[in-house]
Amino acid sequence: MSAPDIFYVEDDTDFAFIMQQAVKEVDDKVSISIIENGIDALEMLHQLTTNSVKPKLILLDLNLPGLSGLDLVRRIREIPYLKYVPVIFFTTSENPKDIKASMEFGANAYLTKPSGYLNLISCLRSLHDFWFTKHLTVN
């Protein structure tokens, strides 16, 4: 069992599909898997941990069925093996309360979903540059 580069938890299948396409557009060598609810996501992360593999980046929506994004990030941080995997919130909410809470619960960044495919690509390019190129060289 291998881990995807990007572990994306998103219940909006439309946005998930667009995301998949955008990631492919930015770098088709980057793999992405999409999980539609919080409980499944946690279970799958446990399995990956058992197999000693982990994703390079976890993207979370805020409102998820089963387990909310905030609960999920807390549970992820409780797994020592995943403690340092970068977790980024990717959501429509601009509520400052949500942003603050996500940081407190252990997220590394908070991004509001850009409007449209083209904006998403631009957004992903800069993310890719940072997390998959510069970040790695930094480490």
Add this chain to the structure above:
Amino acid sequence: MQHFQVDLTNCDKEPIHIPGKVQPHGFLVSVSSANLLITYISQNAGHFIGINAKDLLGKHINELSVAINATAPAEQLSQLLNVGKLNKSFENINPFRIDINSEAWYVIINPSGNQLVLEFEPAESNLALDVQKVIGRSVTEILSGRNLETLLTNAAAEVKKVIAYDRVMIYRFNEDGHGEVVAEVKNDDLEPFFGLHYPASDIPRQARELYKINLTRIIADVHAEDAPIITFQEDGAPLDLTHSGLRAVSPIHIQYLKNMGVASSFSISLMAHGELWGLVACHNYSPRFINYKARDAAKLIGQLLSSALEYRQDEEDTEKLQQLIAAAEAVSGNLKNYGNLQEALVAGKTTIKDITEAAGAAVIFNGAITTIGHTPTEKQITDIAGWLQANMSDAIYYTNRFPEIHTAARAYSDTASGIMACSLSKDLSELIIWFKPEQLTSISWAGKPDKPVEKGEDGLLYLNPRQSFEAWTEIVKHTSDRWSNEEVSAVVKVREEIIYAINRKANEIRLLNERLQLAYEELDTFSYTISHDLRTPLSSIKSYSEFLLQSNKSLDDNARRILERVVNGADKMNFLIQEILNYTRVGRADVKYHKIDMAALLKEVTGEVMNALNPPNLKLVIGDTPNIYGDQVMITQVFTNLINNAVKYSSRVNSGLVEVKGVVENNETIYTVSDNGVGIDVNYFSRVFELFKRMDNVKDFEGTGVGLAIVKRIIEKHQARIWFDSKLKVGTVFYVAFRNL
């Protein structure tokens, strides 16, 4: 000598019950009740019985009896007196027939103090008819009258038949004491008095009291000289003739009758509820005497008529009252059924007018005047309302002489000589007014009430009775019919109902407002949620379109153009949703007042606006910037919108000028944002602050029509005021006045 006040009540002072004289067609003898010795005797007694009246004074009544008729028993009179004394009444004795000089006479006995008064009068009247026979038929005739008016006319006709006087009138005393001829039957050659009104002073108070005691009164010959009453008593206390039929008439009244050309007069009192309702007044133009029995018959007619008219009057009053009550109830019912007050009061079959006998009514409510029936003009009603507001101290006001009180009302005295008003609100701005017209009938008074007072020959200040009965007509100006107690109580009742209805309505409105407020809040929440939820699918639409454009290389140009339009549309919609969110957010937020550094705020806002729009040739001036209190974020929104608009709409004129400045005035700080741009069409003035409203002349400019709606909302939240001046192609000035805390 007592000094009389010279006024119309002059006659009231005359002691008419002790005239010291009797009418000369009969004679009077008064004996002490204790010993039957003659104390008083009228001088003319001698003339009838052929001895000197004075010689009888102090003698026993039996001596009079002998003097009258030597052949009859000497005790015939003393026996009568003793029987009457024993029975404590002379009712069954009166009249007692005796012969004097072989002629038939009546003796009528009445007690007066410690005296017994014997009046002698001829038993023959100069009436050919058998009175008793006529009466029975008359009563039937009289009572056949269906209403008060025919009842009275029938009565006058029957009385005339019985006593055959030239003229028989029925007077009625009105509330203020003045009399009115309400029925008349007369010989054809006589001038009619029907409808004439008499001043109250014509029949003075003490005369009216005597009419209540003596139900008939005859003055047989106005021109005959009265016979004085003599007595042997040194102190000469005058004999009280209250119950006397022969009692001499007041010289004032005699003069009055002479002036009318009347030679003989007869009256029958009409009583209702123990009060003098009126008189059957009979005039004859030659001397006329009717005997005791005829007078008694007339008295009977009077009593029958009295009870009949009491009943009929009550019946008519009750009927009238019932009508008013029914109308009041109908109007009260309307108040419950009609949605609006004016409609309830004037639109139904029975209206507010019908609860009184008014000719018209006006309802002043919610700043509008609604009228029904005959009323003054709206302008005049406004005048009346103004006067009432200044002068009304109670909830209800009424007068039947309004133009006498408020001279401006003389211009419309024909419709509003009488007014009754009731207030529906504390500040008297809401009223109902009823109107009664001037009494159009010209009322003829029997002489000028203001005739100057003349000194009598004897030096007494007697008011001279009317020298002529030529009625002169005086239109009773500025006076309407009176407002009856029944009308007033109907108004009081309906007023209560109306106020109850108004309060109920006010309560309903308050509840409705509360519900509206809730609904608004719900709507805000709803709009917020909806807008928010719309963004996700909208975002998908845009993303899919862009993805197609980006990834699908097989798309032709046409498909690409269409997809681009989809993306454009989605963007616009997204922007609108954002604006709605901003707008609803204002509704949801609470204002937290802070002192705002306006210089800093304006600097930041203008900087941003100028940066974003970057207009060529536009000058932006910031004047004084007094600080204000408000919510920093919201106030920033207000000025961003106003300045953005000012700059945007004047960016295309040659030398655009936008000026922002504030000034402190009394309780407010007023900021103005002015420009010399495109301006606002006057037809749009009322819609400037409405959501999504954009003017025709700004179609070329970017905008959503939400900005000013947000501004208005924020201003309202701050309990501030906003307004504007504008002229097409000249420019616009927006004013915002913030309260100084």
